[in-house]
Amino acid sequence: MRNVLSLKDVTMQFGGVVAVNNLSMDVNEGEIVSLIGPNGAGKTTVFNVITGVYEATNGRILFNEEVMLENYPKGKMKKLYKGENAGVYKKSVVKLPDKITKMGIARTFQNIRLFKSMTVFENVLVAMHLRRKSNVFTATFKLNMKEEKAMREKALELLCEVGLEDVKDELATSLPYGKQRRLEIARALATQPTLLLLDEPAAGMNPQETDELTAFIKHIRDKFNLTVLLIEHHMNLVMDISDRIYVIDFGKLISSGTPEVVQADQRVIDAYLGVTEDE
Amino acid sequence: MDFIAKYLPYLLAGISVGGQYALIAIGYTMVYGILRLINFAHADIFMVAGFIMVYASASMPIYLSIPLVIVLTVVLGFVVERVAYKPLRSAPRMSVMISAIGVSYLLQNTAWYVTGGLAKVYPTIPWISDTVTFMGCTTKRVTFITPVLTILLVVILVLLIKYTKIGIAMRAVSKDFETSQLMGIKINTVISMTFIIGSFLAAVGSLLYFSNYATVTPTIGAMPGLKAFVAAVFGGIGSIPGAVIGAFIIGICENFIKAAGLTTFSDAFTFALLIVVLIVKPNGIFGESTSEKV
Amino acid sequence: MKKTTKNIIYIALLLLIFALSYVVDIIAPYSMLVTVLRKGAVYALVAVSMNLLNGFTGLFSLGQAGFMLLGAYTYAIFTIPTAVRESVYYYYEGGIINFQMNMILAMLLAGVVAAIFAYLIGLPVLKLKSDYLAIATLGFAEIVRALAQWDGFGKITNGSNLLKKFPVLDNTTQYFLIVAICIAVIAMLIHSTYGRAFKAIRDDEIAAQAMGINLARHEQLSFVISAFFAGIGGALLAIFQTTVQANAFKSAMTYEILLIVVIGGIGSITGSILGSFLFIACSEWWLRFLDEPMFIGTFQVPLLRTGFRMVVFSVIIMIVVLFFRRGIMGDKEFSLDRIAKLFRKKAKGDKK
């Protein structure tokens, strides 16, 4: 199996707080991998580091064997740094989020971030902007009609895929919660990713909806040849869907492996103690 | 000619105008610290304070009109906040800023209407307007009073913020608006207090400024206001000592640029400095950095 | 309504406006109406260009007066007839430019110069966010104003003195035509995929970036395009005023344009256009009577004297800002559907 995403010794430190500590993980092609951990474990920070929202303090991230991020503690961080492997990396390669998306990583957000003034349809359409061939002149003077038409068709197709075609002209923010989550997925798909990061896609869903979501994620993985990395608290979904699971607590990896292995791991149980597994 | 005699007047002018900017700048920086609002109307409150003095001193003795000016300016600052900013508490920041521009427009136009658009001569305040000679150069006594008074007021203010209950509340609100509200801090009282302090200092600043430059016009506030704001940004907005140091630096630089014969750029310099500071050190010299949570 | 009928109505409306602008010139060439229409048109363009930046891209810039100054100066400098340069550049021996450009070309150049400056200033400044960006662009405008007044550039800019005698437009229809073309281009841009990207940035920068929109590039693009049209607007303002002086392009001008945008509705092109005409008509024309003493019989209405107009006007603005925060149009555009809806609603209300 080909490696799609690989994190090596990634540390993210904000001032004196270490949010992600020396994390290494791998995601292979076609897999569905889950990242779990108690609240505040640093899961979303991992996503933010992968997608370039935060610049990791130390470590290296490879995407399809290409260096997407490489960093070492600099400036003030030199003194403050509390993580490990400080001397390993010498280069500083930092890519901005849009560049990373262009390379083929798309994401959804835990606290839904739809474009609030736009309709459902426009929300998907805007994500197609990335793969445009037109420039600002041709776009303004309508010399890109063909492309524009293709964009619209594709966007509609994606909306059908997630079952939102009947509300396409409504304001995105007027949709119910579950549909907004699906719209976020459609929007992410519109950027034509190979790796999809889903940040708590099932948050706020009832068991039935969660089951549907499980099927849906599998479906889009197959249909769009995706690799999926997801953060989730719904353990049913995680155990159902995941090929492999990484568990982190306080920014550190405490366990990894197939669902069965992780479920049996005492460290995981300890970490989750006091946290109900089935919400 | 002797070096000191040649350049001392520029330095003195710079320090005194710097002190006056500082008093205005504190109003900007405190309001920004709490509301994240560039209070464009602040410069016009300063201007109105000047006009109140002109009209007050025409009908009553100076020792009555000075306290009156301060009281009325404080009231104005309070009313502006209650009328123009409070209703927009939950609105986007841009709306509040536009409201501030609107208030500034209103105050200027009202002043224009009341005065007929003509410049008014500021009354002479005895003693502080007297001419004194210092190391061979002649100047008004207010030149020396300004920096002393400014620093005194700033020290008092800093102590106030550090040790009094309302001061602690102010600091809490500027750190986190919502949380301090949940902690039972009366947010409106704190904000009003900020405006009251800011307006008080603007009134004092206007007394000193116009004693030195004795003409008041409806648009007089614009330039000192902008410069004071730049000083606030320069020192790191939200930081009172920063604003004061920024104001003195700007006041002194400005006068030496004029001395160098580059008068066209004396205002432009301030803004160039601003842009450079913003780019190199976006949070100013004493500012704290913040980042958005995703 | 069918789409074709709607289009026909829109075109008819547009033609009607142009016809009116033509007729006004003939029947009342020296009326205030003409002044209002021309100045309103110029401000409409500038307001729309500012709206592109502040309303559609969410960049809070206050540098509009600076870009207008650049446009106005570029236009004036390159179109003053060589014959009269001697008298215009009286203090600078006729200046150093001794050719005259075509009006339209000069107008385009005005936009291009403003755009180039926007590009250069945008490189560092656009890294700043919200208020900081606003204050930095405001500072930039002031620097431009100081530079334009500097003696050292006197041979080009005529120092702080007036530039005049450049060719002007002599009928209102021409103003309307140029402004309409420019606004149409901006509108087309906003409705293109780039416009959607701008709106995405405005709504949520982080999500926009996550969708692969290059923030720096798109913000720069919006900034430059806005400056380009502000430059053309500046050239038109020069034409309207027949003279140009750097002194006029103060921050107060930017504030006025910002108020127009807010009154019209942030994020609405038609709002900005409407707001601009209303603003100019109120401030220049309709409220003028407040400046003159008025007698009803022998009773003199109190308060009315010079300056009262502006007081009333600023009170109106405050009312709009406080109570009608979304302006006239909100972020909606003028459309027949909306009007039809409005009437239907009214009719319903009447029945009740």
Next chain:
Amino acid sequence: MKRIIALALACLMVLACFAGCGSKKADDVIYIGIYEPASGDNGAGGKQETLGIQYANTLVNTVTLGGKEYKIELVEVDNQSSTDKAISAASQLVSKGCSIVLGSYGSGVSIAAADTFANAKIPAIGCSCTNPAVTDGNEYYYRICYLDPFQGTVLANYAFEEKGETAYVLAQLGDDYSVGLATSFQSAYEALGGKVVYETFPEGTSDFTAYITSAKNAGADVMFAPTSTTSASLIISQAASNGAEYALMAGDTWESSVILDAAKGTNLDVSVSTFFDENDDTAAGKEFVTGFKAWLNANPDKLTNNGGNDIVAAVSALGFDGYMTAVEAIKAADSADSQAVADALGGVVYTGVTGEIKFDEIGDAVRNLAYIKTVDTVNGAFVFGKIQTIAD
């Protein structure tokens, strides 16, 4: 609540619309426009010039054209001393249908509005704007006062002869009057062999101490600062408090009670040039001065507009002459039509209180004398110094 406000606003708009369109011109009235600043930096001077015009209007308020008597009404607008407000103020006059326009105090606003009047084919008479660019190349703009090159030379001669050989010249950026006169002064003064240090200050400057110190450091014998009265009072008071030892000089704008108030009680040496002297001994001049003073004293409002005293400013005399010249032109044209008045204006010869007015081909009245006055800082009054002329 919101709806009521919206409704009220809409009503106000409609009302305003009617008011805006309401006024219609009466048949037997001729309008003369007063294009003067009533506010802003030059507001004080503009008001004084307007007073002269208003006084003239009280004396001559009808004119008989083709056997029919017309009433002359004044239409005042305020150009706010600002070039960007100039156009709409001028358009206001144009839209009222004025036959001729008088003004403005301050050259910049006159230049800014010149083309607006020319495009509407309305002649204008500049009463006290001295910058050559006002009338140059504009066949509708005339002027009854002297020009900057003349005034600058006169002042330079006076300064060089009486004050010394080093001058510090201070002009306001973007003010055509200020820059124009300063430049004229500079070239004339340098031609005489004097040394000039030239500085400008941006509009809205309050702090002049740096300039005053620079002038001192430059070893100036005289500071020449042709500025608006607003800046002037700041310059004078700061020069006094900073112990300036050089003389202060300026052009016609400084002949104002604002200057007297600022200079009173200081030990500065202030002198100005002007168009007219209150103690002029011509019959017309005497008559005007007594009449004008009586009129001012009878009207408290007018007295306030004159600065609270009855000192006759030169600009009032020029305003008076401007109005009379305009009436002469209307008579000569025998028509209220602005184009006809414009055609007739060039040929008008009129002897007013400020001397004979006769236009040359550019449209400037031929003037060759200026009055130099100095400030009596003890009593706060202008003292006649000398009449200065230059050989042609």
